[in-house]
Amino acid sequence: MNDNYHIFSDGRVERHNDTVRLVTEDDEKKYLPIENAEALYLHGQIDFNTRVVSFLDDHGVAMHVFGWNDYYSGSIMPERGQTSGQTVVEQVRAYDDETHRGKIAREIVEGSIHNMRANVTYYDNRDYDLGATLESFDRRRDEIQSVASVEEAMGVEASARRAYYAIFDQILSDGFVFGGRKYNPPNNKVNSLISFGNSLVYANIVSAIRATALDPTISYLHEPGERRYSLALDIADLFKPVLTDRVVFRLVNRGQLSDDDFDSEMNACLLTESGRETFSKEFEQTLDRTIEHPNLNRKVSYQYLLRVEAYKLKKHLLTGEPYEAFERWW
Numbered sequence: 540m541n542d543n544y545h546i547f548s549d550g551r552v553e554r555h556n557d558t559v560r561l562v563t564e565d566d567e568k569k570y571l572p573i574e575n576a577e578a579l580y581l582h583g584q585i586d587f588n589t590r591v592v593s594f595l596d597d598h599g600v601a602m603h604v605f606g607w608n609d610y611y612s613g614s615i616m617p618e619r620g621q622t623s624g625q626t627v628v629e630q631v632r633a634y635d636d637e638t639h640r641g642k643i644a645r646e647i648v649e650g651s652i653h654n655m656r657a658n659v660t661y662y663d664n665r666d667y668d669l670g671a672t673l674e675s676f677d678r679r680r681d682e683i684q685s686v687a688s689v690e691e692a693m694g695v696e697a698s699a700r701r702a703y704y705a706i707f708d709q710i711l712s713d714g715f716v717f718g719g720r721k722y723n724p725p726n727n728k729v730n731s732l733i734s735f736g737n738s739l740v741y742a743n744i745v746s747a748i749r750a751t752a753l754d755p756t757i758s759y760l761h762e763p764g765e766r767r768y769s770l771a772l773d774i775a776d777l778f779k780p781v782l783t784d785r786v787v788f789r790l791v792n793r794g795q796l797s798d799d800d801f802d803s804e805m806n807a808c809l810l811t812e813s814g815r816e817t818f819s820k821e822f823e824q825t826l827d828r829t830i831e832h833p834n835l836n837r838k839v840s841y842q843y844l845l846r847v848e849a850y851k852l853k854k855h856l857l858t859g860e861p862y863e864a865f866e867r868w869w
Contacts, residue, residue, distance in 0.1 A: 541577035543743070543826070545819045547812045549584040554594045561585075576600045577842075578746050580739075582815055601749065603742040611738040614745055623752035629856040630757040643759040643852075643862060644689045647773055648696040650864030652680050654780040655703040657867045658788075662710050669709070675702045693760065696776065703780075715791045724807035729787070731801060731808045735815065736783030737775065739822050744771040744778070747845035751853050774848050777865045782841065786821050795821070830869055 546552065550563040559579075561569045571579070573594075578601040587602075595602055596617040606612040633639045656676040663669040679699040686692045700720075707717040707729065717729040725731040745768050748755045758769035760776065790796050800814030810818065826842040839847070848865050855862035 542575050543578050543580060543823055544571050544576055545580040545582060545816070545823075546585060547582045547816055551586040552579070552581070552591055553587070554591045559591060559594065573598055573600060578603055578742070580742065580819070581605065582819075583812070601746050603745070605738065610734065611742050614742065616745070616749055626752040626853060626857060627754050627757070630754055633856055634757055634759060634763070640759050641686075641689055641692070643855075644692045645683050645686065646862055646864045647760045647776060648683050648692045648699075649680055650866050651696055651776040651780075652676055652683070652699045653866040654777060655699060658780050658784055659703065659706060662706075667706075667709055669706055672702050672706050675699070689760065689762075696760075710788060711791050712794070724809065726806065727808050728796075728801050729791075731810050731814075732787045732790070732796075732818065733783060735810055735818055736786055736822065737779055739819070740775050740778050740782050741768075741771050743826070743842065744774045744845050744849075747842075748774075748849050750846050751849045753849055753853050774845070774852075777848065778845065781867055782822065782825060786818065786825055790818065790821055833868060 546561055548561065548563045548567075550561055552559060552561055555570070559571045559573045561571065563569070576598070579595070581602065581604045585604075592602070592615055595615070599617045601617060602615040604612045604614070633643065656673060659669050659672050659676070663673060676699060679695050679702075683692060683695045686695060704717065704720050711717065711729065715729050716727065718727065720733070721727070721730050722734050725734045745755060748768070748770060753770060755768035755770045756763055758773045761769045761772040763769045795817060796814060800811055800817060802809050802811050827840055829838040829840050830844075831837070832839045832847075835847075844865065852862055854860050
């Protein structure tokens with residue numbers, strides 16, 4: 540799998556000969572081995588021009604831009620690696636078919652609940668008493684089978700996620716009080732970590748979808764809308780527990796983050812550059828981890844699992860093969 544490159548310094552990204560380089564405000568030059576790149580992540584105040592955009596497009600490299608509040612702002616995507624009118628037609632047909640859309644949405648919610656439950660099970664086996672939360676997940680998974688609409692499915696997922704977030708204060712070490720999910724903007728250190736991590740998950744899935752002929756704006760659980768890749772939101776729900784939340788637990792409980800990694804102002808708590816660097820490094824190491832895949836009969840990286848999920852959905856839409864959403868098996 541190709542690499543992601545995160546740029547935190549302010550400056551300029553430009554094409555230089557046959558590669559890309561960052562020129563910082565201090566005139567320091569850093570070269571990026573673009574032949575190995577999957578995507579660039581711009582976290583600082585970065586200037587770029589059409590010349591570098593064209594060069595990245597030639598090499599199939601995406602550029603994801605993050606705003607001042609750690610949130611994903613948008614992407615400059617290369618031309619699709621694959622295009623298929625048939626795939627898009629089948630995506631739309633499935634969306635327009637209430638029964639078909641509902642089945643896909645329920646499968647995504649069930650997978651999301653399973654993956655949240657897997658995290659809770661891990662800590663329940665380590666001197667925490669989380670049995671009540673595990674039982675609530677079991678009830679939600681039973682409930683999802685009988686919902687009659689996508690809106691009800693989203694309600695079940697939201698209920699499960701509230702129960703999931705309620706145990707974070709037990710799991711996280713002192714000094715990191717959660718108190719429930721708040722964003723736009725995040726109001727404390729834990730919420731800032733989750734918001735930033737979820738943005739990274741979303742951007743990585745946008746890149747993964749690009750490798751298929753799927754249209755990222757046509758989705759099944761989240762309602763398609765303006766200026767967002769709603770299919771990435773669908774798939775992100777499956778991987779947030781495995782990527783964002785496990786990274787948050789590790790960094791906090793290992794003491795790898797301090798107050799200096801956060802900046803509180805105007806009723807918001809945001810990661811500083813050092814905090815974003817620490818999180819991104821751990822996040823990328825997680826993406827690079829490999830696991831034996833039960834169906835592919837080989838080891839694959841966590842990052843590759845994102846692409847596998849997009850291909851599974853595409854295969855379902857084109858062939859009718861049942862879609863089984865990602866559920867952590869290890």
